[in-house]
Amino acid sequence: MRELLPPEIEHSLRAVLGAVDYGILVTDLEHQSLICNGKFGELFGISIEKVLRNDVMAVRRMVRDRIIDVKGWEVNLDEVYADPAREQEDELILRNPKTVLRRYTGPVRNEQREVVARLWTFLDVTLGSQKQRYQTALSEIAILFHHDPTQVVKKIIDKISVFYGSVSLLSILDDAFLRFHTAAGVPEGAPNIRGNDLTDSFCQFCLAVSEPLIIQDARLDERCRDLFPLRMGFTRYAGVPIYDPEGHAIGTLCILDDRSDERLTDDDLDFLSVLAMRISSELEREARIRKLEDWLATTTEELRGAQDKLVQSEKLAVTGTLAASVAHDIRNILSSIGVQISLGSHEPEKALDYVQDSLGRFNVLAHRLLSYAxxxxxxxxxxxxxxxxxxxxxxxxxxxxxxxxxxxxxxxDDSVYVMGDEGRLEHLIVNLLLNSLNAVGSGGKVSICIEADDEQVVLLVSDNGPGISEEIRNRLFEPFSSTRSNGFGLGLYSCRQIAIEHKGNIDCQSDVGRGTTMKVTFPRAK
Structure with missing residues (x-):
């Protein structure tokens, strides 16, 4: 305190300034320090005698290295002193160690209400501020949800990285290897690696005791000499174990950076431990989902196999119908062969040619029937x-x-090309035609038509049968849905599957009492 006051007042003021938790600085309107207490010197790590002895620029140089945002700090000081009546309350963040100060400044007035000086007060609120940050971060993470647990884990790791301004890692133990499950805040240009050996990591010490661990400065820890993280420039570490539902440590959640001057505390370990529990639950959820997906994949494959067998059974039933049709054609072929043979005595060579042609037709019919089945x-x-x-x-x-x-x-008249499987398309067309045949009965009419434009090909199968009600149409393409009492209910279902396989679709248009049209659309092949 500069010698400005009578001794008895100065003594009382010194006692007051020494008893408060606030760092106090009073300056004149030219920024020159008039009063400074010990708490101010303690907060900024400087001698209060030097504060009072030196000019304003020298004092600023003393504290500059502690200020994180130097430019913003200097601009604000100039703004404050440019307005003698200005009052302001905000937070000032220091480094080495990181400290949060609640800062207030306001004018000092004389009895005539004239501004004669400026008061600055500084209160260390680091603990309260950090606890509030912990609480805010935990609240934000508590409401995170996604149907995919890996996305939740990623968001948590990202938030930890932002919270500390550090690399944040979730590592899973795979024998003697730590596999990086999720990472955030990795510096640009850092090597892209899957993980590292457990014995070449800081995490080995955390897992060895199965407890949270802080390494404040790895450069001063003999255990850490030549380990991979230190070689990468990481000197500060905090890690906590990740446990499975049986309580076995399966990995770690950790932060890594080079800010060993900023002290980590048990509060940081408590914070990370809470997040580790949330991550453990998400990993368990992920494992359960993967197990369920594997079971579903196996079950789906089994169902698909059973479904294929049922479709093949339906196809064989259709083959029986086709066989009767083919048998009719074969009987006609054999009859004509018999006639030609009986007449062939007069022109044997001509009769032989006819027989060979007929046998060729016979072979084609048999081959097509077998290929279909x-x-x-x-x-x-x-x-x-x-x-x-x-x-x-x-x-x-x-x-x-x-x-x-x-x-x-x-x-x-011209060819119409699609990308398709011949056997599957034959199956689709046969099913549609036989459905229409069964629908119309004797004396009915069925038409089949192919239309095409530049983009698509349309296959239309129409009949003048009784039509299909809306209720039945709504479930017509579902498996085991049949309009016939003796049907499998798989014909139109398999038609729909074939259309989908060919990147097409199938639709039913029907008027009860007037008939039905099945419309199948395919992309046209160029």
């Missing part, structure tokens, strides 16, 4: 849909003749 893996290739339709008609036309149902066909 045989299970095959779908392979998409460049196909002419018109040619596929013609092959199907060669198998099924006789069935329409036997049933006395008119079959009308319309297709473009």
């Amino acid at each position: 045989r299970p095959q893996k779908a392979v998409l290739e460049h196909l002419d849909l018109c040619m596929v339709l013609e092959k199907v008609l060669s198998l099924i036309q006789a069935q329409f003749r036997i049933s006395k149902v008119e079959l009308e066909m319309s297709m473009p």
